[in-house]
Amino acid sequence: MEHSIGDESNGNVEREYISTSQENPEQDSSFDETDKLLEKRLLAAAANGQLKIVQGLIIAEVNVNAQDTNKDTALHLACFMSQTSEDNHAKIVRYLISKGANVNAENNDKCTPWFAASERDNVDMVRYMAENGAEVICEDCLLKLLTVASQKHCENVKKYLKEMLFYVSGAEQSKQKLLKIAIRLGHINAVRYLVSKGAVVEGEDNEDKSSLFIACKSGHSEIVKYLIEESGCNINIRNMYGQTPVMIASRKGHLAIVNYLLEKGCSVAERSNDGVTLAESGRKNLTDYRNFFHGFFILKFIL
Structure with missing residues (x-):
């Protein structure tokens, strides 16, 4: 050979x-x-x-x-x-x-x-x-x-990865995945583009991966406003744990989003599946040093 x-x-x-x-490859x-x-x-x-x-x-x-x-x-x-x-x-x-x-x-x-x-x-x-x-x-x-x-x-790559979101025209599943990515990255123009191409902002929820939950969790207030005011997202939608968007924002210490959702009339009386209220959700931040001040002001605002 x-x-x-x-x-x-x-x-x-x-x-x-x-x-x-x-001569004898089997023995070689x-x-x-x-x-x-x-x-x-x-x-x-x-x-x-x-x-x-x-x-x-x-x-x-x-x-x-x-x-x-x-x-x-x-x-x-x-x-x-x-x-x-x-x-x-x-x-x-x-x-x-x-x-x-x-x-x-x-x-x-x-x-x-x-x-x-x-x-x-x-x-x-x-x-x-x-x-x-x-x-x-x-x-x-x-x-x-x-x-x-x-x-x-x-x-260069960072710019490319963000820009590539604008050029998606493939399967519906791809659009939905990219919509979630764009929301997590806080790329409002990509979110608008994908929605204009048919990406659905509300669908069957898995954990807290629907559009509004992702935006609240990631702390992107501009996208939260877009989803509610322009895309008609349900402000009191629940995830599989019974949590609402404002609970998620509160637990993550995103005061501006909590304030906005409250001004928009989100429910403050809701309880998650494990019985946690919005106030208790904000209180949990007090145990997290990194979110201490956010948690304190959110709790003060709610109460």
Whole structure:
């Protein structure tokens, strides 16, 4: 059996042949060892930006989705190392995808190549992978990406992740997921856009994941006002725990939202399934040091 390997030192793909015993392959352990060696070389070449070597190894039918001990694939490594849309790593990314690399492969940290590209603030690669099958209609995925982008000051990717909400025209389920994400991010223009495209602001509730609950929990008062005044959300809607939006806002210490909901006439006599009233919901904040002052003023306002 022969494997060909590209040599990056030459402008053309040169062939280096590694032969294994063909007389009795069932008794020759070097067969598997050689494949593993070539997979390691593929991973190293992808990380080092050695395009010709990567091409030679893929031509030699080395597994394009081979993983290292952290379950990173060649695509993970190339995405992480790419800094521009035209460097060798970016070319490797495009080549690997054209050869069937799994754009949604997860490593041991549950990160996909898309995460790797976002960490480098490489918006061109993030966009390219989204256009080539990367799963982006996923709340946890987008929020994690935005968190990573924010922590690492990846302003280009951060801007892209927010702007991409404007260009969704897919399935209804996708619109609903993106609506929730837009609300949690506090992106009012994206919320308006998605609603105009048919996203439903009130539907079957699961825990406290309906639009108004998400806005109250996240503390985005502008979106709360939009949902009530322009989208007709029920101000006294209950979640599966019997809680109302004002209870959620109170527990999270969002005084401005509590004040607004009370002015709009929300019920203050309601009790959750476990018997907790709005006043008691605000009182619970007093046990949380981070929300102490919010809890104090909310309790004072209610009582």
